[in-house]
Ligand SMILES: [Zn+2]
């Protein structure tokens with residue numbers, strides 16, 4: 001009789017996976033065994049061919065709620081003559097390790113939380129085998145209570161019974177606790193605990209106050225999202241004039257009242273990962289300053305019991321159903337995770353701190369996702385997703401540490417074909433973030449029992465991540481930033497073929513010492529060739545120019561209009577005459593000036609020329625507002641627009657010519673929204689035409705789109721459509737960010753594909 005050996009990799013432990021396999025076998029009359037091998041579950045199955053096919057399908061697709069099968073290895077094996085189906089106990093074997101991310105409070109726990117007759121009524125730490133904190137409280141593997149911060153709370157006899165008995169919902173649930181034995185909430189620095197602390201926090205919010213509240217992976221700053229004054233005050237205190245705040249909404253009814261929810265989105269909002277999802281706003285009750293001039297808002301549902309209790313508590317405080325929940329940190333610094341950090345760093349941003357005594361060992365910011373073609377399009381991959389690995393088909397025997405980039409840093413630990421992308425760490429300009437990075441690397445290496453043989457980092461001579469990489473003492477591989485973006489996209493799509501990589505990004509260090517960022521690369525997993533770029537321009541003013549698009553605009557106009565350019569800059573109100581002269585002298589003499597092909601900066605410049613944003617108060621603001629204007633035009637106009645200009649010349653896209661055309665049309669009265677759209681369309685045309693040319697020469701039929709500029713969904717869609725029309729297979733990101741938060745994955749993929757000879 002046919003017999004299969006099936007190995008299932010992924011989150012298959014502590015989630016009732018073996019009983020599930022046994023039930024499926026009993027149902028179909030399959031004989032064999034299932035065993036837990038530590039890093040995977042191994043099943044031997046014997047039955048008729050058709051039944052086995054059905055059985056494998058169930059194992060892959062009808063898994064228990066919290067299980068994630070990342071891959072399945074199915075092989076024929078010899079007849080074993082099994083007489084029944086058994087669960088066999090087995091020992092841990094060396095190999096891949098899967099650390100579960102934190103899991104949002106499940107529906108059953110939620111109903112117990114609000115059930116007066118339940119012994120965990122209103123318990124702010126309720127959890128079960130299917131839900132609760134995991135990664136953030138974990139000290140070491142294997143995952144059991146002694147190795148989590150729950151070891152501070154000895155179980156009461158009732159909890160102990162549930163923990164040790166297989167028929168309960170809390171069998172083997174490491175963070176299990178109750179009102180008698182669990183952690184407590186309190187107001188920091190005041191003698192107020194438990195119910196009184198929660199009530200005081202709710203009152204403070206409803207009186208227009210701001211509180212800091214400890215969550216699963218760190219503190220949030222929180223206020224009423226319908227109270228304009230409170231939100232404005234938080235903006236002032238946090239020195240954050242315009243960057244959107246995320247909003248936690250009480251339930252799906254509230255979400256539907258405030259936002260348009262597309263098909264498929266509810267599943268993600270209510271799922272066990274509970275990310276922040278960007279949704280289109282309706283003009284309902286949220287105040288404007290939550291996300292000013294922005295058609296969407298980041299929304300999440302409560303994922304920890306304490307958050308549910310903030311919305312709903314039997315204390316007669318009338319409560320808002322929309323709360324701002326923004327990361328509790330100083331801009332650029334890591335999210336606070338202890339009372340001491342919170343008092344020191346965000347104490348002055350809030351009126352009180354609602355905390356608790358369950359320690360957070362690993363920070364986890366909220367994950368943020370956008371939506372593209374009916375699927376998630378990740379912006380920040382963290383809580384709920386990290387550190388689940390990306391698995392690729394390339395086999396190897398490599399352990400690597402990929403340290404990531406400087407902004408939106410994440411790092412990645414590679415162990416053979418498993419690439420464990422970390423939680424979000426932050427921007428490395430802040431020294432606290434650098435410390436957090438080193439600490440997190442250490443901790444994740446221990447958890448994954450990884451001993452890297454090589455460290456991959458960026459090529460930039462001044463990056464703090466490069467310095468941190470050097471400190472590891474490991475052999476270093478320095479990888480070009482935009483190539484790493486494309487490798488990241490290839491890894492996410494499990495591609496090892498030659499591709500045309502379109503890497504449109506902010507700025508990164510090029511192999512020639514200039515600034516790159518609008519690159520078309522012909523690459524495979526071993527190296528790349530810079531096959532094309534946008535037209536280079538001069539970037540004057542060092543770091544300031546990355547926030548001040550008008551500076552780039554001035555140089556692009558000088559390149560296009562020569563002697564007239566002073567007048568044009570004045571007409572566009574980009575800068576006064578004196579500033580124009582200063583900018584010109586600096587550029588011509590090369591003072592604080594670099595040559596750049598940054599696509600991000602090109603967007604900023606066009607935004608400034610069209611009078612949309614002259615400069616940004618947060619990264620990407622100018623180009624984001626340009627995208628919104630273009631989308632508004634597209635929405636209101638059915639007319640088909642074409643771009644007649646030259647698309648490329650030699651190895652350069654004709655982007656400076658495009659800026660010239662747009663400037664002329666704007667000055668002669670053309671609509672700014674329309675021109676914003678023309679800009680997107682023309683870029684997509686240029687990319688497609690250039691890929692066609694390259695594809696014709698090289699025979700490559702796959703294009704990979706990556707880099708922070710591809711967070712722009714309009715550009716992504718227009719480019720993808722054109723490339724597909726030309727017959728290209730288009731690789732894009734989905735669960736790994738296109739921005740710098742994804743490059744560590746590309747770095748680790750490179751290490752795997754290019755094993756270092758020791
Ligand atoms: Zn639960």
Ligand SMILES: [Zn+2]
Nearest residue numbers: 156159178181
């Ligand atoms: Zn208990």
